Each structure stands twice: as C-alpha cells, then as structure tokens.
Amino acid sequence: MADTHVATSEHPPELRHHFDDMYQQFDSATLGMWVFLLTEIMFFGGMFGAYTVYRSMYPDAFASTSLHMNPAFGAANTAVLIVSSLTMALAVRSARIGSQKALQMFLVLTMIFGIAFLVIKGFEYHEHWVDNKVPLFSQHWDYSNDAEHPHQAQYARQAQILFCFYFFMTGFHAVHMLVGVGIMTTILLMARKGKFSAQYFTPVEISGLYWHFVDIVWIFLFPLLYLIGNARKLI
Amino acid sequence: MDFPLWPEAASSVAADVDHLYIYLTLVSAVMTLLIFATIAVFAIKYRRRSPDEVPAPIHGSLKLEITWSIIPFLVMLTFFWWGAKIFFLNATPPPDSMDIYAVGKQWMWKIQYPGGQREINELHVPVGRPVKVTVASEDVIHSFFIPAFRVKHDVVPGRYDVLWFTATKPGRYHLFCAEYCGTEHSGMVGWVTVMPPADYENWLAGGGTGGTMAQQGERLFEQLGCSTCHQLDKQGRCPILRGVYGSQVKLADGKTVTADDAYIRESILNPNAKVVAGYRSDVMPTFQGQVTEEQILQLIAYVKSLAITSTAEAPAGAQPAAAASTQPNGGKQ
C-alpha cells in the first residue's frame, strides 16, 4: 500500500494519521463530544417537552403524583452525582498534569459514586414496585385511595401517564449513567496501561464531558420530578 | 373518454378557494415558465463554442439578491393573506347553522341529525343553509372530507371538532375519509346529497324511527341510571342539569368553565376531571366503555334540551338556555 503520508519529526503514537497534530486531534475530539451532547440535549429535550405539556394539562394530577415521589432518594442521588462530577473533574485535571496514580484514584471514585447512584435508583424503583406505582406492568399499577393518600384515585388516568414519564426520563438517564460507568471502566483500564500523559489525555477529557452532561440532566430532573409540589415534605 | 379535471364547486367557499388556487397556479406557472425560459435561453445563447473558452466571472449583485428575495416574499404574503382569510372564515360557523353530528369509526361514517334520523355513509343537507358538522371518533384519527365543498377536518378521538359549510348546488357529492385509519380506509367513503329546501323538509319528515336525538338521549339517561342522581328538578347529590348547557360553571378548584359539548362529554367519561363547586369528587362513576360516541352526542342533545321552565326550581347559577346556541350567559354561582 502506497503510504503517501508525510513523516514528521514528532509523531506521537496516539496521533491518528488523518490529523496534522495533537492539537487538531484534541480539538476535534472535544468538538465532536460537544456536538454529541447537543444531540443528547435534543433527545432528553423531547421527553422534557412532552412531560411539560402533560404537566400543564393536568396540574392537579401532577401534584398528586408528586406525593408518591421520595425526595430523600432524589436528594441523595443528587449529592452523589455532584460529588462524582467533582471527582471526575479532578480525574481530568490529574490526567492533564500527568499524575497517573491520582487519575486512577479519581476514576475509581467516580465509578463508585456512579454505581452508588444506580444502587440508590434501584432502591427507589423497588419502592415504587412494591407500592404498585409502575404503570408499565398492570400487576404493579394501583392508584386507588389509601390511608396515606386519600382522594387520589380520581387522578389515576393522568397519573399513569405522568408516572410513565417519570420512569422513562429517569430510566433513560439511568441507562446513560450505566453507559457512563462502562466508559469509566474503559478509561480506567487504559489509564492502568499507561496510555495517558500530559501530552495525551483526550479520552479522559471527553469522557469527563459526557459524565458532566449526564450529571446536568439529573440536575434538571431532580427539581422537576421530585421537588416541585413536594417542598413541604422536605422541610 | 370523459373524465373530470376540475372538481365541482358546490359550497359557498368553493369559489373563493378555487380562485385562490387559480391565482396560485397562475403565479406558479409564470414563475416556472420564466425560469424555464431563462435557462433555455441561457443554455442556448451561452453554449460552449470552443473547448478553451473561459467566461468572465460575475460574483453577484446585492441589489438583485434583495430584489429577488423581497418581491417573491411579498407575493407569497398575498397567498398567505388570502389563505388566512378563508381559514378564519372556515373556523367560525354562522350562528344559525343547523347541526349534524358525524362519528367516524373504523370504517364508516355514522351520521346523526337532531331530529333522530341516522345514516351510515350518507349525509343529507339542504341548499343554502349553513350546516355545522360536529365530528367525533370512536377509535383512531379519521378526516371528514367533502371535495366539492372544499372542506376537510381531522376527526380526532377524545375531542369534538367542528366544520361548517353552506351547500349551494343540489346534487350528490363524494364524502371521503382523508386520514389513513387502517384496513378499509379507502372504503370509508360516502355521499352527500344536497336537496332543495322543500325536498329536504320532506326527507326530514321521514324522521328517525327512534325519536329525536334528545329523546334518544333521554332514554339513555334513564337506562344508564343517570336520573338516579341527576334529578331533573330537585337538587340532589349531583349538580342539577336543567339549564346547565351553555352556562358558566364554577368548579371546586375555583376555575370557571363553559358547559359546552366537550365539557359534558368529559363529565360523562372522566367525571373527576372537573368537579363542580360544592360537590364531592369520586362520586359519579365513569361511563367510559359503556357509551359510544354516538350515544354521548345523544345525551348531550338531551342535556341541551333541558331548558328552564317557570314551574321548575331555577337552580342557582343556571340561566335559560338559548334555543340552539352555546352562548355563555355569564351567570356565576
């Protein structure tokens, strides 16, 4: 194969052949990740938009559903994610300055917090399951009145839709978290193999962008789904 | 072989729509021919005569760009304005329209007249009188389309929509379903028969065999047990219905709504959505699944017919209902 690629004096092994230099490669990768996050905004935005439409159509039913949300779980998850973003940012910084040990430590911490998020979510979903608030499965959907929530059965129809959105929005978010944990695993393995240095940390950087984005989606989800209508419970 | 190239025009808006269409066609034809001709002229006049010729570049002209942006846009604004006029006209049925109800259901049109006549895939209307068709769907989205009248409206489940027309020429015209709705979408067709007024009266006099829609609604009202709670002349556990149609109703959450067709339909299918002030929720059961869209229309016709009479107790907040209109009266509790 005729390789007409011009050899340059400095050719780091991570430089892919179609790029002129590492700066161009880094710039392209980060722009690419930002564009990808833009698509994610539109994806979640579609769901947020539909949810907003239904919420404004049925404000009373919405207020009713918020009685069944547990803001303690939501708050715990928020705290976990914010801390994980901190550790992620520290991981990126460690990569930038070439601190291998610190990089790996912060990656592991980030993963731990990410998994903690998913575990807490699991508990929360389980609570909904036991409480029969999962409209996807008819055996686990029951919006009748009970001692704690009298006069709610009238909202059952719309509550079903709103709960669906709750599960879809948090569910798609959780899937993105899972993917994020997978990405972190890959980055960690690469870090352990010594792939990163102050000259080359692009995968860490763009994974960090992804992680922060998933965090930000949660920052919007939390007040929208848990806090509004539930403020009294927290105080 | 004789085949049509232009649909019949048989309604009061058809001529206007046709004129707009012709205007659009003329402008488009002129524009198209202009471009075709210009390109043809250029293609011939400036054809390559020698293999080496390289013409001088012409980079552009801001004046031209502005001109051929603004002028077409202004022309398009005339399209927009004329079209909007017609659209607004279509959106407002005249106050003295006669009512017809069309329920779309896979795969037929079930037509009901206030007098109780019922038809399937056939519609009879008089010449020269505005007709207001209220459309509802039993299942999926359909669309009520009469090409000769140039009217169309989607028939969306869960709501009522209204289209109106005034037929201007006696005859028989196609009725089509225009929104894909499944297997026999192309079979969901029928005929609109426009009759001179005298013939129409005769046809109406043929009558429905079940009584008027309001009478059929009254029978349903008994059969379904509505009358046990909604006593006609006595305040019971439930809001009194005499005179409620068209009035302003105050709800438990403080809002006020007009008791129109959609309100009554919702009250039957989802009673807890809007609970009247002073009454409890969770009392009236839902009739979802127990009544068809046609039957709901009959019940609405019945409720509409409950006017205030002097001997009956005039319930607070209700006003005498006007004959066939839905004008809110502004009475509040």
Added chain:
Amino acid sequence: MSTALEQPRAQETPNYLNAEYGWKSWLFTTDHKRIAVLYLISISVMFMLGGIFAMLIRLELLTPQGDLVNSDTYNKIFTMHGVVMIFFFLIPSIPATLGNFLLPIMIGAKDLAFPRINLLSWYIYIVGGLFALGAVVMGGVDTGWTFYTPFSTTYSNTFVITAASGAFVAGFSSILTGLNFIVTVHKMRAPGMTWGRLPLFVWANYATGLIQVLGTPVVAITLALVGLERAFHIGIFDPAIGGDPILFQHMFWFYSHPAVYIMILPGMGVISELVTCFSRKGVFGYPFIAGSSLGIAIIGFLVWGHHMFVTGMSTYAGLYFSLLTMLVAVPSAIKVFNWTATMFRGSISYETPMLYAFGFIGLFTIGGLTGLFLGTLGTDVHLTDTYFVVAHFHYVMVGGMVVAYMGGLHFWWPKITGKMYPDGWGKFSALLVFAGFNLTFFPQFITGYLGQPRRYHAYAPEFQVLNVMSTAGASVLALGFAIPVIYLLWSLKSGPPAGNNPWGAKGLEWEIQSPPTTFNFDQTPIVTEEAYAYAKHQEEHVG
C-alpha cells in the same frame, strides 16, 4: 495544481480501491472513500426495494378497484415504500455516499475527523436496515411512514415496533454522519481553505449536518415512546386515558419537517457544483447560496405545524406556521435564481450531469412552488391528505433530490471509480427520467385537487384515466433509473480511464488522481483561490 499528465490505466496506479484486497479490508476499513462505496451499495439496494414497492402501488392503482392485492397488503406496501425510501434511502443518500467521499477531499483533508465513527455509522445503518427488512419479511407494517397514533400504538396489528426500531437505529447513523461532517468542516480544513472558500457542496452538507444533529434525536424519542406505549399499553398518546394523539404529531413533525431539508440540502449542494462546472463560471452570489443553506436549516425547524392545519389547532397557530412556511421558501428561491444567474454569460455544455442539473432546477421549482399551495391555509384545507401532497413531495424528493443524486453520481463517478461511462446513454436516461417523472406525478396534482385522498387502495372511478397516465409514467421512470445501473456497472469493467479531471472542473477533488489514493493528497494542499475560480487559470481538458 497538478498538470495534465496522461494517466496510466487506473488498475496499475495505486489508489484506494486496489490498496488492499479482501472482504476484511472493506468491512473494517476506516477510509472515508471505501465507506462511501459501502453506503453506495447498501443505499442502492434499499432504493431498489423501495422502487419495487412503488411499482406495486402504481400497478394496483391502474384500476379503481382494489384488485391486485387486498387492503391490508396495500397498506403495508405504501407504508414500507415510505419507510424504506425516507429513512433508508433519501436521508442517508447524498451525505453518506457523495458527502463521505468528497467532503474531506474538498477541504484538503486526509479523512473525516472520526473515521471509525464513520464506519460505525454504516454498521448502524445496516442494523437499522435489517430491522426494516425484518419487518417486511415477517409480514410488514401498515401504519404509514408517519406512524400516527393511536392507530400505530393501539390498533395496528403489524410489526410496528420492529419498523420503528429500524427507523430509530437508522437515525443514529444519520446523527453520527452529521456530527462527523460538522467537526470535520470546523477542524480539518487545509491551510487557506477559509469558510468563504469552501465549495458550496460542503456548505450544504454542513447545514445538513446541523439538522441531522438537532432534529433526529427528537424523532428518536418520539418513536421510542410509540414503541413503549405499544409494548406496555400505557397511553401517552391514547385519548381514552387522557393522552393526546396530536402531541405525537407535533413531536413527529418537529423532526420530519427538518428531515425534508436533510434530504434536499445536499442535493442543492450538488447542483451548485454542477452548474458552476458546466457553465465554467464562478457561482453567482456565493454568500447568498451558502447563507441560504443555513437559513433553510434554521427556519426549517420552525414550520412543522403546516402538516397539521386541519387537526384542530388554533387558527392563530395556523397563521404563524403558514407565515413561516412562506419565509422558508425564500432561501430556496434565492438558490434557483442564483444558479440561473450563474449560467448568464457562462460557457455551457450539456454532458449528462448538467442535464440532471437542468432537470433539478425545473422540477424543484415546480415542487417548491406547489409547497406554497400547501402552506397557504385556505387551499391547504382542501389539498391536505390528497394526492396533491403526494405529487408535491415527489416533485421535490424525486424530481429534486434523486435527480440531484443521479447528477452527482454521474459527475463524480469518474473520480470515484477512475472510469468513464458512455455519455450518450447517460443523456438518454436523464431524458427518460425527466419525461417519466413528469408523466407520473403531474397528473397527481390534478387528481389531488379533484379530491383523490392519499393512501387509498381503491378510488372513485372518475380518477382512473389520470391514474393510468401516472402508472405509465412510472414505467418510463423506472426504465430511466434502471439503465444507468447497467452502463455504470459496465463502465467499471470496460469504461475508458477517466483521468484526473474529465470535466475541466475546479475543486481540490479534481486535482488529485482518479481514483484517489488512500490518503487523498501527497502533501496537504495550500489553498490560495476562491471556489470555482475558473477565470483565473485555463484548465486543460483531459480525457
């Protein structure tokens, strides 16, 4: 600048096609040119499948009765014609084939920014295609390509989720292509290749990439909700429990209207290249054509409601959408005028690609103008959901997009393959396409105004003559599409070598060999002149 050297036979010169052999070198390639060829093959297969469905539709519509196939089968056929053609042919076509091949070369780069993601997008396309084919083979889907609820969520008894999944997956392929193009144009331009010197084909694909990236995720979530509702019987769009079927339409058309600009913008980019080359003259109004691509992309996101004027939305919403629809027509008109002005005092030749360009301008003008009939509220009430709409979108999609695609294919075929096809056959097919196309679709404007609704298996007898005309035209059109397959494939084996620049065109792609080497350029080019600088230098005509 390369000089016009006599090129040795392409098989002997190393190029991207003979650089490596074997199926692995193709299926694991990261070379944007090979990926473009992979797409070219898959898209052609999908086009043929969609075309077969089209022929079945036209055959059925020869007679007013539904006598060729039964209603359910017919409903599946037109649905799958739409799904295949839109999601698996029109949306990817020019960007994934010509765009992939040419974009890096046109800006002086060795490849796209993310070659592996490029390959991934092809695989994702194949997976999506397999879902769609699966739906076809298992028995079809009958919701219409628009998947309107509640029919699609509750009433249809066909493979809705499978088909919707195919579209969902194909959407990711589209997103990745757009993402790649955006980053490439931003970051990989050669020295001297400023934004103002980019070929208009690049501008067009860039604007397309913006739409792909912003719009496709919305249809993804919309189809996901439909699938979830169908699987779990929830009722987001089910009015019986308070859902809103019109919300589906808003969400669906929020993507699907910009999607039509994904389809047409690249075609417009091709036409800019063709008109300049075959007028041998710089384009008239470069900033306006470039800017109009962006304008169409942006305004295109604001007009979706014009598909829904008769659904019962407020009259004021109707006013807004109608007005914006008039506005979005302006940038398209600007392009047509600028192309025409480019020909003024040009040096025009009539090779096959130029014939397609002429065809595009004419047919797109008609298609675009008839869009105004539909954007005008008063006429739309009568015309929506009739064959007028079908005629309108086929004029812009087939008369516009596909004609541009054919033109581009014929223009860059010598560059892609190193071979030349017989121009006489090319011209003949172009004329067949033009004639067949008009005969097929012009009568549909008439039947539409008469009131023939869309998606009708059986129709009122008075529409028959026009329908027969339409079917006759479809046969000619099919022939017009079939013949190029033959002579293009023939040229691969027996066509004369094309040389670097058989058309005497300007552009970085014409300065490298045909077919190009794997890394396109021996040395990164340094760009010193504007796009289409025909007058600066006399190009020697080679070939």
